[in-house]
Amino acid sequence: MTDYLDILLYVQIALSGVCMYRIIRGPTIPDRMVGIDIFGILVVGICAILAIQTERSFILDIGIAWIILSFIGTITLAKYLSGKKLNE
Amino acid sequence: MNNMASLVLLSIGILFNLFGCIGLLRLPDVYNRLQAATKCVTLGTCSILAGVLLHFGISDAGIKAIIAIPILFFTSTVAAHALIRGAYQFGIKLGDKSIKDDYKDAVK
Numbered sequence: 001m002t003d004y005l006d007i008l009l010y011v012q013i014a015l016s017g018v019c020m021y022r023i024i025r026g027p028t029i030p031d032r033m034v035g036i037d038i039f040g041i042l043v044v045g046i047c048a049i050l051a052i053q054t055e056r057s058f059i060l061d062i063g064i065a066w067i068i069l070s071f072i073g074t075i076t077l078a079k080y081l082s083g084k085k086l087n088e
Numbered sequence: 089m090n091n092m093a094s095l096v097l098l099s100i101g102i103l104f105n106l107f108g109c110i111g112l113l114r115l116p117d118v119y120n121r122l123q124a125a126t127k128c129v130t131l132g133t134c135s136i137l138a139g140v141l142l143h144f145g146i147s148d149a150g151i152k153a154i155i156a157i158p159i160l161f162f163t164s165t166v167a168a169h170a171l172i173r174g175a176y177q178f179g180i181k182l183g184d185k186s187i188k189d190d191y192k193d194a195v196k
Binding site for chain 1: 094098106112113118121122126129130132133140143148152153156159160163164166170172173174
């Protein structure tokens, strides 16, 4: 059980490494933003697996907070991309 | 029993995450990348959270997983829509193999 969860955790961390590649390498600015968005969702998966592994529930709180902060950040960056101010 | 079911759900979720990240890595332009990655990764992470729910049952962690699933569904889809609209207005061109651009006609 624990070994299998370890493997799943490593796979998930490697997938966020793929997102890091897209953030660093991405040819245009929206590519990097897509990478940041997907990275935020993958971190929630890491938090969920860690919550199972350590049998503690507060790690899921970190995941929920991360979802909401990632949402606000992505909306802000999208507003910046479309060339509008934040209040319109 | 519960453990096996939660492990199956976790594996399905990570498989979906893997497909989404392959799409993020391989596809040609930003629209294709976002449409592959957001859908697959959102579904995969919701599956992982459902696995957490099955593992803990109705306890504090289970309730947190129940709360996290709809938040994840709504915020990630809305964020992807806003992001791709911003990218279009920023002036990113479609890739070479894309043949149809309906949004250009809809904007006029």
